[in-house]
Amino acid sequence: MPLTAIQDYFTGDHAICYGCGSDNAHGLQVRTYWDGQYGTFHFSPQDYHTAFPGVVYGGLIASLFDCHCIGTAVAAAYEKEGRPPGSDPLIMYVTANLNVNYLRPTPMGSELMLKSHIIEQKGKKTVVACTLSADDTPCANATVVGIRAT
Numbered sequence: 267m268p269l270t271a272i273q274d275y276f277t278g279d280h281a282i283c284y285g286c287g288s289d290n291a292h293g294l295q296v297r298t299y300w301d302g303q304y305g306t307f308h309f310s311p312q313d314y315h316t317a318f319p320g321v322v323y324g325g326l327i328a329s330l331f332d333c334h335c336i337g338t339a340v341a342a343a344y345e346k347e348g349r350p351p352g353s354d355p356l357i358m359y360v361t362a363n364l365n366v367n368y369l370r371p372t373p374m375g376s377e378l379m380l381k382s383h384i385i386e387q388k389g390k391k392t393v394v395a396c397t398l399s400a401d402d403t404p405c406a407n408a409t410v411v412g413i414r415a416t
């Protein structure tokens with residue numbers, strides 16, 4: 267597991283994203299640690315992330331999937347090119363499609379773990395799959411289509 271998340275290499279206009287920008291004080295601060303096979307991110311929902319009593323808001327879950335999977339696509343692209351993360355020219359992806367399955371209510375009060383992997387890297391397109399678990403129980407999964415923007 268690397269010590270630096272891929273998003274920590276993003277600066278300036280690339281660091282203001284609501285989901286993962288380090289310069290966005292109101293953002294979710296998604297951080298993707300890519301080990302060459304899996305991307306990992308832990309998130310602890312706060313009280314205000316509630317949908318209804320005891321259950322995490324689904325739109326928040328979609329946002330976590332979004333930035334974590336795009337971060338995974340970026341990290342995997344640097345690896346595929348044999349370059350250190352963050353090196354020039356900058357690699358960046360945008361989301362073309364985000365598909366979420368909510369498998370069971372995601373409980374408040376537990377740390378959430380997101381684990382992602384690459385399904386397909388072809389041309390400008392990368393497809394990433396991800397599972398969100400609470401207390402080792404999968405609560406949601408997602409597929410994200412990322413398109414290379416830079």
Ligand SMILES: CCCCCCCC/C=C\CCCCCCCC(=O)SCCNC(=O)CCNC(=O)[C@H](O)C(C)(C)COP(=O)(O)OP(=O)(O)OC[C@H]1O[C@@H](n2cnc3c(N)ncnc32)[C@H](O)[C@@H]1OP(=O)(O)O
Pocket residue numbers: 276279280281283285286332333336358359360361362363388389390391411413415416
């Ligand atoms: C948008 C401009 C960005 C400029 C620079 C960005 C820098 C980023 C900065 C800081 C990032 C920090 C981190 C961000 C992380 C957060 C993620 C987000 O929230 S991103 C915001 C939400 N997403 C959008 O706003 C995208 C809006 N959509 C588009 O711009 C276009 O539709 C785009 C680029 C996604 C596709 O444009 P096309 O269709 O012209 O591209 P074609 O070259 O024709 O397609 C490439 C491949 O993608 C497939 N594709 C396109 N749309 C698809 C879709 N909806 N589902 C599946 N595949 C799709 C196509 O079939 C094609 O596949 P085949 O190469 O033929 O295999």
